[in-house]
Amino acid sequence: MQYQFDFSFLATTWPRFLHGAWLTIQLATIAIVLGFVLGAVCALARTNGTPAMRRLVGGYVEAIRNTPLLVQIFLVYFGLSSLGFQISAELCAALALTINIGAYSTEILRAGIESVARSQVEAGECLGLSRLQVYWHVVLLPAVERVYPALSSQFVLLMLASSVTSQISAEELTAAANLLQSETFRSFEVYIVVALVYLALSFLFRGAFWAVGRIVFVRRRRLGTSL
Template identity: 70%
Template structure:
């Protein structure tokens, strides 16, 4: 094998990779935050919203979880444009990723909500707490605590899946790699660099979620339960 590795392109193109990684972080942080809110609302709707809301959220969850993310991105970017609603690639990416994250978060949070024992809800009633107070103080935080590792893992998976948004010209990390390799013809080296960048981003995201968990869930920290 006579292939010679050449990473000299990094001397000139590293700012492009940094910009692509930064856009990846921006897109995914927004999508994770919005997706968590959407998923939590849908989880509560499935648990406490009655048959109609339960069915509607169920349709949403099953539709998103059983269709490819790439198709969802195309529907938002190309489909809405065909209907007269033109969105930028970045905005379309955030919307599609949010909807996708929301569907998976719904099921994760629903598992946490359903794990809350009925006796705790009855105790809240005895204390005279309103329905909203019960949900906020008795249900949501303990539910989130129980499923937090799954939420963190899903967020990391979403960050990795955001590479698909390069297909609609969102200039994130993978799109940057495609552009650099087309200019330098060093495909192997470029994608090795990008793979390392994604590994670093994954480690940063996991550390960030660990730190957030340490702040939110004092009981787990005291007991030494892993997040």
């Protein structure tokens, strides 16, 4: 039996793929930005906070890293609904993705922070820098620079994992594909297109992270270090 490929449906349905891809970019970008901020705060709390703060952040990290993303999305979506909050599926998806990537960012950034020698912190204090300046210039920025490749790879994985938000009717790329294949009955062709779009998005995000790294981390650019 020979299968006949037919991509003619793309002539009329490509705007739906485009809309889904755009929503995927939006969800991933929001989660990456907010998740990075959350991860930075939690990483500082886990390395320099009180014992209670360290235990609290540790519990959050372990809870997220040892449960499936889909379950976390369901907990946010159905949990908020049960509490009486009427929030769109897209907003719930962004919130769940932020919570998820925040935990992974915490551990990645914690490794970077712990790699900063105590002597560098003491040197910053001797120069008269404030506590905030020490944390920003001496601890956080060098830490982010050291773990940036791992961090950017995790962010790309988050973008790809955003496909599971289709399970709560967030109209991102995979959700659009699910609807189209049920209408066109060309499942193979639809998911080939989706795979290619995700591949393009992966290169887009990696290129964006590379450009950000070249701009932010001047020392790496001067040394020619890979980002």
